[in-house]
Amino acid sequence: MRTATEDLFPSTPGKVKIERTHAINRQFHRCFASTSTMFLWALVLLALTAFYLSFQSFMDSSTRYFSTPWGGLHWEKQVRASCQTRRPGGLTVLVTGAAGFVGTHVSLALKKRGDGLVGLDNFNSYYDPSLKKARKAILARHGMFVIEGDINDARLLAKLFDIVAFTHVMHLAAQAGVRYAIENPASYVQSNVAGLVTLLEACRSANPQPSVVWASSSSVYGLNEKVPFSELDRTDRPASLYAATKKAGEEITHTYNHIYGLSITGLRFFTVYGPWGRPDMAYFSFTRNILQGKRITVYRGKDHTDLARDFTYIDDIVKGCVASLDTSGKSTGSGGKKKGPAPYRIFNLGNTSPVTVPDLVGILEKHLKVKAKRNVVEMPGNGDVPFTHANISLAQKELGYKPTTDLQTGLKKFVKWYQSYYGYHRGKAALN
Numbered sequence: 001m002r003t004a005t006e007d008l009f010p011s012t013p014g015k016v017k018i019e020r021t022h023a024i025n026r027q028f029h030r031c032f033a034s035t036s037t038m039f040l041w042a043l044v045l046l047a048l049t050a051f052y053l054s055f056q057s058f059m060d061s062s063t064r065y066f067s068t069p070w071g072g073l074h075w076e077k078q079v080r081a082s083c084q085t086r087r088p089g090g091l092t093v094l095v096t097g098a099a100g101f102v103g104t105h106v107s108l109a110l111k112k113r114g115d116g117l118v119g120l121d122n123f124n125s126y127y128d129p130s131l132k133k134a135r136k137a138i139l140a141r142h143g144m145f146v147i148e149g150d151i152n153d154a155r156l157l158a159k160l161f162d163i164v165a166f167t168h169v170m171h172l173a174a175q176a177g178v179r180y181a182i183e184n185p186a187s188y189v190q191s192n193v194a195g196l197v198t199l200l201e202a203c204r205s206a207n208p209q210p211s212v213v214w215a216s217s218s219s220v221y222g223l224n225e226k227v228p229f230s231e232l233d234r235t236d237r238p239a240s241l242y243a244a245t246k247k248a249g250e251e252i253t254h255t256y257n258h259i260y261g262l263s264i265t266g267l268r269f270f271t272v273y274g275p276w277g278r279p280d281m282a283y284f285s286f287t288r289n290i291l292q293g294k295r296i297t298v299y300r301g302k303d304h305t306d307l308a309r310d311f312t313y314i315d316d317i318v319k320g321c322v323a324s325l326d327t328s329g330k331s332t333g334s335g336g337k338k339k340g341p342a343p344y345r346i347f348n349l350g351n352t353s354p355v356t357v358p359d360l361v362g363i364l365e366k367h368l369k370v371k372a373k374r375n376v377v378e379m380p381g382n383g384d385v386p387f388t389h390a391n392i393s394l395a396q397k398e399l400g401y402k403p404t405t406d407l408q409t410g411l412k413k414f415v416k417w418y419q420s421y422y423g424y425h426r427g428k429a430a431l432n
């Protein structure tokens with residue numbers, strides 16, 4: 001029988017040592033076993049987390065890949081079919097901003113005469129995208145495919161130039177609107193500067209290089225007071241960020257012409273209006289408000305002078321665009337290298353007869369047979385210029401450009417379209 005003391009202090013110290021060692025070992029093993037189990041669990045957890053994360057990233061990238069709205073054999077077939085020319089010597093044109101106002105009209109004119117073209121448009125929500133979708137549907141009926149994509153997507157542009165040998169690029173995609181630049185300056189830089197450079201990069205690398213015709217703006221004349229505005233006048237005093245980005249575009253395109261031999265034609269459009277137009281523009285929003293019995297705001301100058309614009313009808317602009325494509329001359333570069341000088345041109349495309357904003361409202365009242373409720377307020381300092389007036393002699397000489405539609409006639413056609421499109425009376429929209 002062992003005494004309590006023996007239990008506490010055993011007589012055989014060695015045995016005690018052994019037993020203690022065993023006990024420690026057991027504890028150690030238990031402890032080790034539980035630590036290694038924990039370690040194993042931790043490893044399993046780590047592995048699971050790593051697997052989960054990589055699975056997630058795989059799913060993300062594959063979703064991105066598979067959800068790309070362009071690409072694939074069917075898509076390429078559509079692009080190629082849309083670019084088929086239907087006349088000898090027909091042009092093959094990439095039209096950016098094809099679902100836009102000017103883009104749609106120019107595309108239809110080209111398609112109707114047998115050129116091959118494909119459109120690109122990001123269908124952004126600057127104004128009602130359903131109007132853009134409706135324009136796209138009309139183009140589709142005429143056999144033109146409009147890709148939903150952005151000019152900032154270099155991969156998409158490279159792909160397009162890879163599968164089609166474009167002879168021309170009609171670049172009309174842009175962030176438009178003078179006053180909206182106060183609200184969203186970044187969108188102007190994104191589209192009119194970054195997007196333009198991305199597009200020009202694709203053009204200069206293409207083989208063959210296309211000729212580029214693109215939309216600049218009358219707004220580049222800014223604070224110029226010499227009338228009518230000539231291409232030789234100063235354009236270094238823009239009054240809005242919109243104007244500044246268009247002016248930047250003129251300089252940027254010059255660089256690409258100089259370094260890479262790209263043929264460039266910049267068109268300074270003067271307040272283009274007409275059927276299927278832009279809802280953000282005065283003639284369009286005035287029409288909407290007048291018909292809805294809402295007040296319209298008419299701006300006037302600080303000294304109570306009326307503002308005036310050289311409003312230019314869309315059909316005249318289309319003729320100027322098509323003539324610019326036809327006379328553009330070739331780009332000279334290949335393999336991204338310039339082989340010789342290429343044309344660099346800038347033209348005013350205006351109407352040469354400015355009309356005041358109050359007179360514009362008067363014409364709309366007459367065609368709509370509704371009196372407008374006017375608020376006349378001083379022009380806010382948000383980028384507007386008091387007047388525009390185009391000298392078109394250069395375009396006349398080089399392009400045979402000769403506008404034929406006055407504001408009375410053009411607005412009559414616009415009002416007819418507007419009432420038909422928005423269901424004010426029965427009838428078919430003019431462009432169909």
Ligand SMILES: O=C(O)[C@H]1O[C@H](OP(=O)(O)OP(=O)(O)OC[C@H]2O[C@@H](n3ccc(=O)[nH]c3=O)[C@H](O)[C@@H]2O)[C@H](O)[C@@H](O)[C@H]1O
Pocket residue numbers: 176177178216217218219269270271272280281282283297298299300307308309357379384
């Ligand atoms: O040629 C261009 O380069 C530009 O033309 C167009 O700009 P703008 O000439 O400013 O046209 P637009 O907005 O129709 O205003 C017309 C007049 O109505 C006045 N205006 C305007 C709105 C209003 O509520 N009240 C008003 O009096 C206003 O003060 C102005 O006097 C394009 O939008 C632009 O993208 C660009 O292409």
